[in-house]
Each structure stands twice: as structure tokens, then as C-alpha cells.
Amino acid sequence: MNNKRKLLIYGATGYTGKIITARAKALNLDFEIAGRSEDKIKAMARELNIPYHIFTVDDSKAWERALTDKQVLINAAGPFLLTAELAMNACLDAGVHYLDISAELDTYRLAESLDDKARVAGIQLISGAGLFVSYDALVVHLSKLVVKPEYLKVGFRHYGGFSRGSVLSSKNIADLGILIRKNGEILNNPHPRSKVFSFGEEAVECMPTPLGGIILSYKATGIPNIEEFFSLKLPATELSDLTNENLPDGPTKEERAAGRNGIAAEITGKDGTVVKAYVDAPSGYDLTPLSVVAVAHRILNNDFKIGYQSPGSAYGEEIIKDIPDTHLIDIRQPTQTFL
Ligand SMILES: NC(=O)c1ccc[n+]([C@@H]2O[C@H](COP(=O)([O-])OP(=O)(O)OC[C@H]3O[C@@H](n4cnc5c(N)ncnc54)[C@H](OP(=O)(O)O)[C@@H]3O)[C@@H](O)[C@H]2O)c1
Structure with missing residues (x-):
């Protein structure tokens, strides 16, 4: 036993x-x-x-x-x-x-x-x-809706500020540069450009930022081209003083409860079909x-x-069904008509 x-x-x-x-x-x-x-x-x-x-x-x-x-x-x-x-x-x-x-x-x-x-x-x-449980669930879901998924773009809208640990860790992300996956290889994006993602009612411009899907969602789906975007600048790039003692613990319970996180993704298949969906979830330190x-x-x-x-x-x-108050929502594309 x-x-x-x-x-x-x-x-x-x-x-x-x-x-x-x-x-x-x-x-x-x-x-x-x-x-x-x-x-x-x-x-x-x-x-x-x-x-x-x-x-x-x-x-x-x-x-x-x-x-x-x-x-x-x-x-x-x-x-x-x-x-x-x-x-x-x-x-x-x-x-x-x-x-x-x-x-x-x-x-x-x-x-x-x-x-x-x-x-x-x-x-x-x-x-x-952490974040990647619902992030990956979204990507896996979309990857099944197209034949041969070729391109993945994900936008992450974060709510709730940052904890001390996240600020310190974000330096380890920022130091890597703007990484993407292209034709199966991880490389630096020579022409990073922002992109607008739809999170239901709200459309948000997000900045190119490697969040980890280039490794984790690649493992989950094998999609050879992956770019990621974030609604905020990484905190380590904003703060001049990263001394442990000077950083706040993190948002209060009330602050965490006052907003939602969103993860939006779009996948393009080999035949050009584009599918989109997003996850609506509790804010980061609850999610x-x-x-x-x-x-x-x-x-x-x-x-x-x-x-x-x-x-x-x-x-x-x-x-994703195991995560309370977290929902995956497909975005229906307008039907194309050819006259
Ligand atoms: N992606 C996500 O989903 C997500 C969400 C939230 C947080 N995070 C990550 O989680 C990490 C922790 O964040 P936090 O907000 O909890 O930070 P925190 O409040 O600073 O807590 C860090 C914890 O790690 C311990 N610790 C740090 N360095 C250690 C070491 N060298 N050896 C042993 N223990 C050590 C600390 O111990 P002491 O108390 O003894 O110092 C403390 O218990 C960060 O890296 C953050 O990026 C990720």
C-alpha cells in the first residue's frame, strides 16, 4: 500500500x-x-x-x-x-x-x-x-479547434499589483530580453510590437513579454511559433530599488478581490483559420x-x-474546471460571407 x-x-x-x-x-x-x-x-x-x-x-x-x-x-x-x-x-x-x-x-x-x-x-x-494551469488549458483547448496549429499569441492582463517575490523574480524574466518561439526555436524578437487583445468587454494593448508559454505551452501543444504579451511592464523594469526590505508584501485580500485576471489567446492553423478565446479568472495572487x-x-x-x-x-x-470561479470563453468570429 x-x-x-x-x-x-x-x-x-x-x-x-x-x-x-x-x-x-x-x-x-x-x-x-x-x-x-x-x-x-x-x-x-x-x-x-x-x-x-x-x-x-x-x-x-x-x-x-x-x-x-x-x-x-x-x-x-x-x-x-x-x-x-x-x-x-x-x-x-x-x-x-x-x-x-x-x-x-x-x-x-x-x-x-x-x-x-x-x-x-x-x-x-x-x-x-500557478498561472500556467489556466493559461495552458486555454491554449490546449484552442489548439484542438484548428488543423495543424502554427501560430500562438497570448495576452495576459494582470490585476492586483505585485508581491515582493514577484518583483524580485521579474528581474530574472526581464534580463532574458523579449524571447519568442519561431519555427520551434527560442530566439530574441528583433521587432517587438504591442498587440491589442480582447478580454470580453475590454480590449487591452499588451506589450511583448516572455511569460513562459514559449516553453510550457510548447510542451503542451508543440505549436512552433509562440509570442506572448503582458498588460503591464515587468515590475523590475519600473523600480530603481530592488532591495528586499523596501518592497511591499503584496495586495491585501480586499485589493485582490476587487478585480480579475484575463488571459486571451489566438491560434492560427496552417490553413489560415484563426480561433480565439479567453480565460476570466480571479486576480493573480488568488488564482x-x-x-x-x-x-x-x-x-x-x-x-x-x-x-x-x-x-x-x-x-x-x-x-480548468478544478479552479473555482475561472471560466474559459470562446470568442465567436463573425461569419464570413462571400458574395
Ligand atoms: N506565476 C505565478 O503564478 C506566480 C504567482 C505568485 C507568485 N509567484 C512567484 O512566487 C514566488 C514567491 O512570491 P511571494 O509573493 O510569496 O514572495 P515572498 O513573500 O517574498 O515569499 C518568498 C518565500 O520564499 C522564501 N525564500 C525566498 N528565498 C529563499 C531561499 N533562498 N531559501 C529558502 N526560502 C526562500 C521566503 O522565506 P523567508 O520568509 O524566510 O524569507 C518566503 O517564504 C516569486 O518568485 C513569485 O514570482 C508566481
């Missing part, structure tokens, strides 16, 4: 980690928390009455102990450039499925590079199981916890695919 039925949340006391932990508690999942800051972890464990582990991310012995009876890890400790590799290796060693909420493309590439090891270890390895816990929940019910995966390659479009 498989006794490994538990979830571990590392980085549980961060801004997003706290919301993830609250969601796991609300769903009554069997989970424990972990992190490097003793006072914060003990206080949270006391408040929620759950077991805890205190260790730095480079402590392999502590990982071994913490993961011993676990089925899945959610790594919420970002910037992930500093934590993902060590946490992924710990999961590979322990045979525990790995999820994180990274928005950093380099950790997606890292997960991709560990595909063989993940298969040998029998684990599912997903970096980017990501709902999404990553939905994936963990699936794994706890033995629903996973071993190896490096994206949310879409593992779960397709159906998982």
Missing part, C-alpha cells in the same frame, strides 16, 4: 505561500509546512495546528526527512533561481512529485533538462503550476494558489504523468 499520501509546502510563510497554505487547509488536505525562518514557520504551524519542518533549501538531509512520507511538494519559495534546483533534486532523490509556482523561464528549462531523471524517479516535475493546489489535489488522487510536464501536457484543458 502507498503510504505517501501527504503534501509538503516549502516557503509556506511567504506572501503567496500563506494563501496556498490557507487553500490546502480549506480543502482539508493532509499537509505539512516547511521553510527556512524558524519564527515564522513555528507561528504558522501553531496557528493552523499542522506539523512543520525548518531547514534551508540546501540541507539535503532535512529534505530527506521532510519528504519521507510525502507524495507531492509545492515549492513556493521564490525567486526560484535560488531554490528550484535544490528542491527538484530533493524530490528526484525522494521520489516525490514536484510543483512550483515559478514565473521564471530558466526554471522551466531546468525542469525540461531533468526529464530523464524524473522518468527514472517516477515523478511528475512541473515548474510553473495561483487555487491553481497549484488543484494540481496537488490531482496528484494526491494519483492523477499525474511522470517526467517533465507543463500543466497542459499533464492535464489538458479539463483541469
Whole structure:
């Protein structure tokens, strides 16, 4: 019998980690928390009455102990450039499925590079199981509506400001330049131009920004040409002072509840057919916890695919139904008439 039925949340006391932990508690999942800051972890464990582990991310012995009876890890400790590799290796060693909420493309590439090891270890390895759960679901949905999908364009309208962790991580995205996928290869876009996307009632001009679909949605669909756009400038490019202490924690619960996130996508098939749809979802710092816990929940019910995966390659479009208050809406094209 498989006794490994538990979830571990590392980085549980961060801004997003706290919301993830609250969601796991609300769903009554069997989970424990972990992190490097003793006072914060003990206080949270006391408040929620759950077991805890205190260790730095480079402590392999502590990982071994913490993961011993676990089925899945959610790594919420970002910037992930500093934590993902060590946490992924710990999961590979322990045979525990790995999820994180990274928005950093380099950790997606890292997960991709560990595909063989993940298969040998029998684990599912997903970096980017936050925003990309609904993002990938949308792309997979549209990709089935055309014959031979050739071009994908995605616009992301973010609401709710940025947390400290997101500001710091956004530097790791901005430093990469404007990456796109062209004919199957990732390269810098020599002529980046903004594009207007429709999110239902609202049309928003979005700026070329690599969000990660060039890796994750490529994994999910194999579409060879992918460009991504964002409604805002990446926060690291706007702020002159990226000192940890000077950054705000993140939006309040009321601020998060006051708006919605939108993800709009269009796919062009080989015959020129264009299909469009969008996702209407809770704002970012509510959506990501709902999404990553939905994936963990699936794994706890033995629903996973071993190896490096994206949310879409593992779960397709159906998982969007697991995310509360999140809707996929097809945009009907005006019927063309030829006189
Ligand atoms: N794409 C998405 O869907 C999405 C949405 C939300 C957040 N995120 C990402 O999630 C990450 C966390 O954001 P946040 O808002 O929760 O930030 P935060 O409030 O600053 O929390 C970061 C957490 O990570 C821990 N941590 C940071 N560096 C660490 C290290 N080297 N070793 C061990 N623990 C470390 C911190 O521990 P201490 O408290 O001990 O410092 C804290 O618990 C960011 O990278 C952000 O981009 C992604």
C-alpha cells in the first residue's frame, strides 16, 4: 500500500505561500509546512495546528526527512533561481512529485533538462503550476479547434499589483530580453510590437513579454511559433530599488478581490483559420494558489504523468474546471460571407 499520501509546502510563510497554505487547509488536505525562518514557520504551524519542518533549501538531509512520507511538494519559495534546483533534486532523490509556482523561464528549462531523471524517479516535475494551469488549458483547448496549429499569441492582463517575490523574480524574466518561439526555436524578437487583445468587454494593448508559454505551452501543444504579451511592464523594469526590505508584501485580500485576471489567446492553423478565446479568472495572487493546489489535489488522487510536464501536457484543458470561479470563453468570429 502507498503510504505517501501527504503534501509538503516549502516557503509556506511567504506572501503567496500563506494563501496556498490557507487553500490546502480549506480543502482539508493532509499537509505539512516547511521553510527556512524558524519564527515564522513555528507561528504558522501553531496557528493552523499542522506539523512543520525548518531547514534551508540546501540541507539535503532535512529534505530527506521532510519528504519521507510525502507524495507531492509545492515549492513556493521564490525567486526560484535560488531554490528550484535544490528542491527538484530533493524530490528526484525522494521520489516525490514536484510543483512550483515559478514565473521564471530558466526554471522551466531546468525542469525540461531533468526529464530523464524524473522518468527514472517516477515523478511528475512541473515548474510553473500557478498561472500556467489556466493559461495552458486555454491554449490546449484552442489548439484542438484548428488543423495543424502554427501560430500562438497570448495576452495576459494582470490585476492586483505585485508581491515582493514577484518583483524580485521579474528581474530574472526581464534580463532574458523579449524571447519568442519561431519555427520551434527560442530566439530574441528583433521587432517587438504591442498587440491589442480582447478580454470580453475590454480590449487591452499588451506589450511583448516572455511569460513562459514559449516553453510550457510548447510542451503542451508543440505549436512552433509562440509570442506572448503582458498588460503591464515587468515590475523590475519600473523600480530603481530592488532591495528586499523596501518592497511591499503584496495586495491585501480586499485589493485582490476587487478585480480579475484575463488571459486571451489566438491560434492560427496552417490553413489560415484563426480561433480565439479567453480565460476570466480571479486576480493573480488568488488564482495561483487555487491553481497549484488543484494540481496537488490531482496528484494526491494519483492523477499525474511522470517526467517533465507543463500543466497542459499533464492535464489538458479539463483541469480548468478544478479552479473555482475561472471560466474559459470562446470568442465567436463573425461569419464570413462571400458574395
Ligand atoms: N506565476 C505565478 O503564478 C506566480 C504567482 C505568485 C507568485 N509567484 C512567484 O512566487 C514566488 C514567491 O512570491 P511571494 O509573493 O510569496 O514572495 P515572498 O513573500 O517574498 O515569499 C518568498 C518565500 O520564499 C522564501 N525564500 C525566498 N528565498 C529563499 C531561499 N533562498 N531559501 C529558502 N526560502 C526562500 C521566503 O522565506 P523567508 O520568509 O524566510 O524569507 C518566503 O517564504 C516569486 O518568485 C513569485 O514570482 C508566481
